[in-house]
Amino acid sequence: MRSIRRSSELVRSALAALALAGVGCSNELPAPLPSAATDASQPRRGGMLTTASFGDIRTLDPANVADGLVPQILESMFAGLIDYDVEGKIVPDLAERWTVSEDGTQFRFVLREGVRFHDGEELTADDVKRSVERALHPTSPNPYASYLASISGFARFVGGKAEHLDGVTVDGRYVVTFRLDAPDAAFLPLLAMPPLRPVCRSGGTRYVETWHPCGAGPFKLLPGGWDHGRQITVVRHDGYFRPGLPYLDAVRTLFHVNLTSQRFKFTTGDQDILRDFLSPDLLKFQADPRWKPYGEYELDKQVAGLAMNTEMAPFDNIELRRAIASALDREHLVLIRAANMRPANLPVPPAVEGYDATLKGQTFDLTAALEHMKRAGYAYDPVARTGGYPTPIPYTTYSQGIDEYMVQVTMQQLARIGIRLDVRVVDYAAFLALRGRRKQVAFGPAFWTQDYPEAGSFLEPLFHSRSINDEESNNSAFYANPRVDELVDRARHELDAARRKKIYGEAQEIICDEAPWAFTHYYRFYAQWHPYVRDYKPHPMATTDPTRVWIDRVAGRTAARAVFSGDVYAKLFGDGSPRGAPLSRSAGPR
Amino acid sequence: MGVAIVGALVLFALLGPLLSSHDPYESDFVRGISADKLPVGPNATFWLGTDRLFRDELVRLAVGARLSLFIGIAATLIATATGGVVGIIAGWFEGRMLDAALMRIVDIGLAFPFLLLVMALAAALDHTTPTTILLTLGLTGWLGTARIVRAKTMQLRNLDFVTASRALGQSTPMIMLRHVLPNVAGPLVVVATVSVAQMILAESVLSFLGGGIAPPTPTWGHMLFEGQDYFTTSPWISLAPGLAIMASVLGFNMLGEGLRDALDPQKQ
Numbered sequence: 001m002r003s004i005r006r007s008s009e010l011v012r013s014a015l016a017a018l019a020l021a022g023v024g025c026s027n028e029l030p031a032p033l034p035s036a037a038t039d040a041s042q043p044r045r046g047g048m049l050t051t052a053s054f055g056d057i058r059t060l061d062p063a064n065v066a067d068g069l070v071p072q073i074l075e076s077m078f079a080g081l082i083d084y085d086v087e088g089k090i091v092p093d094l095a096e097r098w099t100v101s102e103d104g105t106q107f108r109f110v111l112r113e114g115v116r117f118h119d120g121e122e123l124t125a126d127d128v129k130r131s132v133e134r135a136l137h138p139t140s141p142n143p144y145a146s147y148l149a150s151i152s153g154f155a156r157f158v159g160g161k162a163e164h165l166d167g168v169t170v171d172g173r174y175v176v177t178f179r180l181d182a183p184d185a186a187f188l189p190l191l192a193m194p195p196l197r198p199v200c201r202s203g204g205t206r207y208v209e210t211w212h213p214c215g216a217g218p219f220k221l222l223p224g225g226w227d228h229g230r231q232i233t234v235v236r237h238d239g240y241f242r243p244g245l246p247y248l249d250a251v252r253t254l255f256h257v258n259l260t261s262q263r264f265k266f267t268t269g270d271q272d273i274l275r276d277f278l279s280p281d282l283l284k285f286q287a288d289p290r291w292k293p294y295g296e297y298e299l300d301k302q303v304a305g306l307a308m309n310t311e312m313a314p315f316d317n318i319e320l321r322r323a324i325a326s327a328l329d330r331e332h333l334v335l336i337r338a339a340n341m342r343p344a345n346l347p348v349p350p351a352v353e354g355y356d357a358t359l360k361g362q363t364f365d366l367t368a369a370l371e372h373m374k375r376a377g378y379a380y381d382p383v384a385r386t387g388g389y390p391t392p393i394p395y396t397t398y399s400q401g402i403d404e405y406m407v408q409v410t411m412q413q414l415a416r417i418g419i420r421l422d423v424r425v426v427d428y429a430a431f432l433a434l435r436g437r438r439k440q441v442a443f444g445p446a447f448w449t450q451d452y453p454e455a456g457s458f459l460e461p462l463f464h465s466r467s468i469n470d471e472e473s474n475n476s477a478f479y480a481n482p483r484v485d486e487l488v489d490r491a492r493h494e495l496d497a498a499r500r501k502k503i504y505g506e507a508q509e510i511i512c513d514e515a516p517w518a519f520t521h522y523y524r525f526y527a528q529w530h531p532y533v534r535d536y537k538p539h540p541m542a543t544t545d546p547t548r549v550w551i552d553r554v555a556g557r558t559a560a561r562a563v564f565s566g567d568v569y570a571k572l573f574g575d576g577s578p579r580g581a582p583l584s585r586s587a588g589p590r
Numbered sequence: 591m592g593v594a595i596v597g598a599l600v601l602f603a604l605l606g607p608l609l610s611s612h613d614p615y616e617s618d619f620v621r622g623i624s625a626d627k628l629p630v631g632p633n634a635t636f637w638l639g640t641d642r643l644f645r646d647e648l649v650r651l652a653v654g655a656r657l658s659l660f661i662g663i664a665a666t667l668i669a670t671a672t673g674g675v676v677g678i679i680a681g682w683f684e685g686r687m688l689d690a691a692l693m694r695i696v697d698i699g700l701a702f703p704f705l706l707l708v709m710a711l712a713a714a715l716d717h718t719t720p721t722t723i724l725l726t727l728g729l730t731g732w733l734g735t736a737r738i739v740r741a742k743t744m745q746l747r748n749l750d751f752v753t754a755s756r757a758l759g760q761s762t763p764m765i766m767l768r769h770v771l772p773n774v775a776g777p778l779v780v781v782a783t784v785s786v787a788q789m790i791l792a793e794s795v796l797s798f799l800g801g802g803i804a805p806p807t808p809t810w811g812h813m814l815f816e817g818q819d820y821f822t823t824s825p826w827i828s829l830a831p832g833l834a835i836m837a838s839v840l841g842f843n844m845l846g847e848g849l850r851d852a853l854d855p856q857k858q
Contacts, residue, residue, distance in 0.1 A: 259819075279642075280823035283626055332619045336643065338627040399800040400815075408643055408806040412616055423804045424717055 029288050030267045035532040035552040043247050043535065047551030048233075051273045051544060052254035052262050056229060060213045060221070062197045063135040063142050068449065069253075071194050075542035076234055076251055077118075078197040078215035079241070081109050081128065081176075082188065088299070088351075088453065088540040090192050094123065094216065094241075104183035104495045107191075111174040116239035117200040118220035125176040129168045130205055131198040133157070136165060140207035144195040144451060150184040183495050189353075189452040193541065218246040218547045230255060247550035266528070272551070273536065273544065274528045282339040285528050295528040298538040299351035302524075303344055303458060305517040306410065307446035311478040312439055314389065319376035321515035325362045326369035327417045328410065334521050336405050341521040346508050347458050349522045351540070353497070354455020354504040361512045362519050369417045380418030388418015395421040396444040398431035403445040406520065436472040446476050446517055453541065455504040459488045463511050477516030484510050592848050595841030599834075603659050606652025610637070614653045615806050617644040629824045639826040642816055650808040651830050657803070658810050658838065661724045662790040668728025669789075670735055670782040677739025678766050678774065684744050692736070699733040708792055712801035720803060723796065727789050735781050742774045776853040780846050787842035794835050810835050 055069045062078050065071060083093040092098070095109040115123040136145050138158045148154065153166030167179045180187060190196075200214035213221050219234035226232045233252040240246065257265065259278045265271035277285070285291045308315035308324065315321055330343035345361030348354050373380050373388065380388035397403045404425065411421050421443070426434065434440045450457045461467045465480035487507040494500040512519075527538045532553040539545040612618065622644030624630050629640040638647035680692040699707070711726045712718060746752055747770070755765050790810075796802040797811030805812065810831040817827030 278819045280628055280820050283628060284823065287626060332617070335619060335623060335627060404805055405643055405816075408615075409617055411806060423806075425800070425804050427713075 029284055029291065031290055032294060033269045033530045033532055034554060035534065036554045037552060043548075043550040044552060045247050045550070046249050047247075047553065048250040048252055049248050049273070049533065049546055049549055049551065050252045050254065050271050051275070052257040052265065052271050054256065054258055054262070054276050056255040057232070059209070060226065060232075061203075061207065061211065062131075062194045062199060062215070063140045063207045065143060065194055066141070069255075071541065072539070072543040072545075073232060073234070073253060074194040074197070075217070075539065075545050076219040076547070077213060077217040077221060078194060078199070079115075079217045080192060080194070080197040081111075082192045084192050084453075084539070084541045086537045086539055086545070090188055094128075094198065105180045107178040107180075107187070108171070109176050109178075111176070112241055113174055115216055115241040117198075117216050118214045118237050118239075119200050119202065120239065121201060123198055123216050124173050125170040126173075127198045127201065128176045129165075129170050130201075131203070132168050132196050133165050134199065134203060134205055134207060135195050137206055142195055142207075144190065144193070147186065147190055147451065148196070150180045150182060150187060152179045152181050154181075183493050185492055185495055185500055186452060186454050186456050189454050193452050216241070218242070219248075219251055242547070246547045248546055251546045266530075269530065269553075272530055272533050275525055275543070277339070277526065277528075279337045279339065282526055286339060286526070291528060294531055294533075295526060296538055298525045298527060298543065299540050300342065300349040300522040300524040301351065301453075302447055302449040302522065303347055303349050303519060304445065304447040304521050304523060305344065305519040307435070307441075307444060307477045307517050308515065309439070309442050309476070309478055310480075310516055312442045314376075314393065315442060315477075317376050318514060319372045320378070320389070321518070322513070323369045323372035323376060323417055324414065324419070325512070325515040325518040326365045326372060327413055327419075328362075328518050328520060329364045329413055330520055331364070332413075333406060333409055336409060337402060339526060340523055342524065344519040344522045345512070347462065347511055347517065347519060348455045348504070348508060349450075349458075352450055352453050352455060352458070354459075354491075354501055356501060356505045356508070359505055359508055359512075361508070362515065366416060373417050373419075378418060382416060382418075385418075389420070392420040392422035394424060394442055396424045396426065396431065396434060396441045398428040398445075399425045401428065406445065433472075435476045436469070436474070438468075438470045438473065438478065441476070444476075447523070448474075455501075455508075456488060456492050459484075459504065459507055459511070460492075463507075463516060464488050479511075479514070479516035481510060481514065592841050592844030592846070595837055596845050599655060599659065599838055599841060602652060603655035606655060607649055609652070610646050610649040612636070612646035612649050614645065614649045614808060618646070619644060622646070629820065629827060631824065631826060638830050639824065641813065641827050642820055642824070647813075647826060647830050650813060651810075651834060654808040654810045654813060654831065655834065655838075657720060657807065658790050658793060658834075661720060661727065661793045662786045662838075662842075665724040665727035665731060665789040665793075666782050666785045668725070669731035669785060670778060671732075672729070673732035673735025673781075674739050674771075674774070674778055676732065677736040678743050678770055680736065681740035681743025682747055682762065682766060682770070684740075684747070689740075693740070696733045696736050699730070700737075704730065704788075705792060705795055708796060709799065709801050712796055718801070718803055720807075723793060723803060727792055731785060731789060731792075735778070735785070738777060738781055739774050742777055743770055746770050746773050780850040780853065783842055783846035783849055787839040787846070790838050790842070791835065794831075 053069050055067065057067050057070050057073065059066050059070065060073060062074055079094050081093060081095040082090050085091045094111055094115055096112045098107055098109045100107055111125060117123055134140065135142050136148060136157065138160060151165060151167035153162060156162040157165045169177045171177050198216060202214055203211055218237055218240045220237040221234050225234060231252055231254045233250050235250045236246055236248060259276050262271060262274055262276050263278065263281050266274040285295060306324065308321050310316060334341040334343050345363055346355065346359055370380060378387065378389045395407060397407055407423055414421065435444060448458055448462055461474040463475060463479050463484055465485050467473065467475040468478055468480065484507050487503050491500050491503040494503060529536050532551060534550045534552050536549050618640065621635055622630055622640035629642055629644055630636060631639045636646050638651065641647050641650060676692055680689045683689045707730050708726055711730065715722050752765060752769055755769055793802065793809065794811030794814065797809040798815045802809055802811055813831035814828055820827050
């Protein structure tokens with residue numbers, strides 16, 4: 001009797017849990033939060049912009065861009081000689097203008113006068129040279145350093161044989177010149193990225209981890225503004241060289257916020273811009289006409305595929321690699337995350353200079369794939385299901401990422417040409433370590449995000465033999481082809497854009513044919529914001545550039561949620577506002 | 591009721607794949623995907639809808655049932671056999687060095703949370719298969735059983751019929767086999783039945799947290815994990831394995847309770 005009673009209690013509890021689950025399972029998106037004045041065109045000062053990420057940052061120094069999230073925070077704190085505008089064009093920033101010598105080896109920058117660092121000191125040409133040397137010094141863990149090897153004297157400087165970098169000279173208080181050993185098409189794109197941006201004199205001449213970040217960008221970090229692992233808040237730099245900018249009082253980035261939490265924070269107005277979506281949520285936002293005007297894709301900056309280790313069996317057999325590249329139906333693969341992925345047939349994503357839409361690249365062709373299997377010596381009869389590669393090929397991937405789903409569809413597609421996979425799942429850190437180690441991983445996922453917006457940023461690290469190392473090899477297919485090496489090197493020294501594109505095109509055709517990777521998709525992020533976030537446009541390189549963004553928010557329940565604790569407010573603004581006081585400026589105009 | 595639920599589960603595991611003509615490992619990019627590129631909900635073609643890779647949820651659930659039941663029962667057999675042997679030996683030699691050594695091993699094992707121990711072992715394995723998972727669960731799940739059997743053996747060893755057997759010159763292993771084992775079998779069966787539920791749950795947790803069997807093999811825990819991102823748009827992906835886990839745990843627990851009541855002499 002007791003048993004029956006307990007059982008029915010259990011059943012009742014279970015039903016109650018189900019009912020609760022059903023209640024929480026709402027399919028409707030809330031409406032966007034409106035702006036205070038829909039017709040306002042004059043930017044208003046004040047307010048705080050909040051963004052969030054599931055990731056984190058470890059460093060905040062232009063000389064050590066260690067994490068993918070760092071550039072967007074650096075963009076708001078450190079101004080460069082030049083920068084990318086929201087259209088992806090290189091424009092002057094700290095430099096008022098620049099000239100390039102006829103042979104393309106000298107770049108002379110004239111700086112704006114009166115630019116102030118966050119600490120109030122004036123920025124001069126000496127600061128530019130000091131910051132470049134600090135960033136490229138061998139004691140600096142700068143992942144970009146090797147890209148800048150074309151600067152004269154680089155080898156002697158990083159080799160410790162010279163105290164200063166000869167290729168950077170100060171030609172006046174506001175004039176600095178960069179000399180290159182040879183023309184380098186990547187130089188300006190690289191200079192527009194964060195690594196060489198000037199830092200305050202407190203940054204010294206050598207990289208030090210304990211330095212408090214200080215630059216000449218529109219926002220500055222106050223002591224206590226970075227709560228490691230939780231959030232960072234940067235506040236307006238009142239001495240910013242562009243008059244009247246920025247409009248915002250502060251920009252806050254929250255870390256380690258999972259995707260579901262971000263979705264709810266965003267829809268309730270506790271987060272102003274949403275970028276990390278659950279796949280079905282993104283489809284819903286995009287399909288909702290109320291949200292559609294306030295969302296935009298960022299540029300495709302990431303290519304992904306399956307890397308086949310050319311030094312290991314069976315992928316030392318080029319025909320087998322070609323078979324796999326031809327067997328992947330990319331149109332189906334991208335349906336796994338339809339809102340973010342587009343089919344990839346080339347190593348260079350469409351938004352990157354050097355992409356050539358006229359190239360055929362790798363395409364799905366089952367007949368060709370079966371023919372390649374035959375040539376590889378593993379003929380497969382898809383009707384009788386006989387033949388094919390005799391044993392399952394080990395495939396190493398990482399747990400709980402998108403590839404865990406990609407590989408399941410890949411397995412279905414490769415089964416059609418007689419290839420079976422033996423999937424081994426490891427954690428992400430172990431995967432990265434194994435993938436970069438020689439003769440460790442035969443087959444697995446690969447992906448790359450641009451370091452600078454030019455084809456070389458993909459082809460050199462991924463497919464140049466120079467990028468092969470015994471450990472931490474970026475060239476995870478361990479692919480070496482002297483012709484590809486020569487083309488990639490030649491393109492980098494070619495300053496004519498059309499000729500460079502042609503050279504890169506030839507390299508891409510060879511890579512697609514020899515298939516060290518079977519390219520699968522380009523990944524692009526989508527940004528969604530509330531209508532009260534004005535003049536926001538995703539930045540092509542830094543994701544978010546808050547310099548010209550302004551907030552026009554209705555005061556009310558959701559607006560009042562944006563509160564600082566009194567201590568933090570006092571630290572950030574120094575006016576001793578009472579604990580828990582709402583950041584009234586975030587609610588509208590002053 | 592427990593018998594009915596467990597019976598239904600077994601039938602579903604055996605016959606479920608026959609209910610659908612779909613391949614549990616094959617995505618259907620034509621009928622399994624909606625116009626807005628989401629999995630389709632339950633319909634005439636896919637009775638339980640499709641999962642996030644547009645595969646038939648029903649047939650995957652049935653294949654998952656086979657795996658979950660197999661792992662749950664096999665791991666329980668290992669745990670019960672190991673726990674039974676260790677418990678009888680320790681109980682028989684109570685107070686001696688052997689008993690102390692065995693019980694310290696049990697104490698140390700029980701000091702670790704069961705799931706944490708299982709996860710650590712699974713993470714240490716280079717390659718997880720159904721066999722490695724059931725061995726991991728079985729070889730870590732016997733500790734509680736050993737304690738219960740030891741206590742029961744300690745009671746039995748001083749009873750008259752055991753003393754009589756010793757006086758008649760029966761060897762210790764024979765007494766254990768003929769007199770002790772049959773008398774601890776009742777509680778052992780009850781513990782084992784409840785243990786199946788725990789093993790199914792442990793395997794699900796392990797798979798949910800990414801330490802289980804590698805994809806694309808369907809396991810209820812991993813199916814639950816795969817559905818969590820889609821809970822607001824395609825709740826059936828999570829609900830189906832969630833309900834299956836709940837039903838199996840409920841069924842085996844109720845079966846265990848029923849057996850305990852049936853085998854309890856005081857209730858008879």
